[in-house]
Amino acid sequence: MASFQRKGPKARVLSAEEEEKLQRDQALVSDFKQQKLEKEAQKNWDLFYKRNSTNFFKDRHWTTREFEELRSCREYEGQKLTMLEAGCGVGNCLFPLLEEDLNIFAYACDFSPRAVDYVKQNPLYNSERCKVFQCDLTRDDLLDHVPPESVDAVTLIFVLSAVHPEKMHLVLQNIYKVLKPGRSVLFRDYGLYDHAMLRFKAGSKLGENFYVRQDGTRSYFFTDEYLAQLFVNAGYEEMLNEYVFRETVNKKEGLCVPRVFLQSKFRKPQKDLDSATMGLCYQAGDFASP
Incomplete structure (x- = not known):
């Protein structure tokens, strides 16, 4: 296991009331129910989308602002980014x-x-510009749909938190196979002590920083150290890994609630090339810089 020294902002500090609430709500959901939740995870997410259709999440127009890799990773103008x-x-x-x-x-x-199915029914869906498929990232091989080492960037945005902690490494190993060497996974997800974590009622705790919602979907709340351990143990290099603090204001109810996210970039290492090979690549003009 690697050791990490953090330079950015530390995790949010709890108020005395918040700390007392978390200390009080330590009882875990029974093993039987936990096994049932894991077995029915796909069904519970399917029911979530059945209830909410396409209306629950807002469109994310901020990704290219936050992750420059979605605008770069190209050697010439007009080159496609995969x-x-x-x-x-x-x-x-x-x-x-x-x-x-x-x-x-x-x-x-x-x-x-x-x-x-909702993606494929969207009027903007174009099979010449995207390929969409169903996949359990903890079990199904991405190589059945995506060529090996063919992808310039992977987005993993509010996804890993829904996976059981014991299976998160399987997701990262799966993604690793399709990512080009020198390219990155772009990550954003719930951070420790986000307001959503503090809202869970007693009887919702599955494990350390891991909770179940009333609809059966689950959420994990990451520390920067834990996330870095996951990625580095799966073979990635840490490029950026820091907390993002926001406040959501509900003017109608007069509430201001703290939001905590982790925003990170982890890179697949460049393959080791001997100096002769590197020289040939540079001469041919086809060596891709990270």
């Missing part, structure tokens, strides 16, 4: 990206067959 959106939901990130940049080709997958 990306994978791992856990695409109903396309709230996918379609804004495709609209903004005509030179993106996207692979996109989701755990929920219903979510994949």
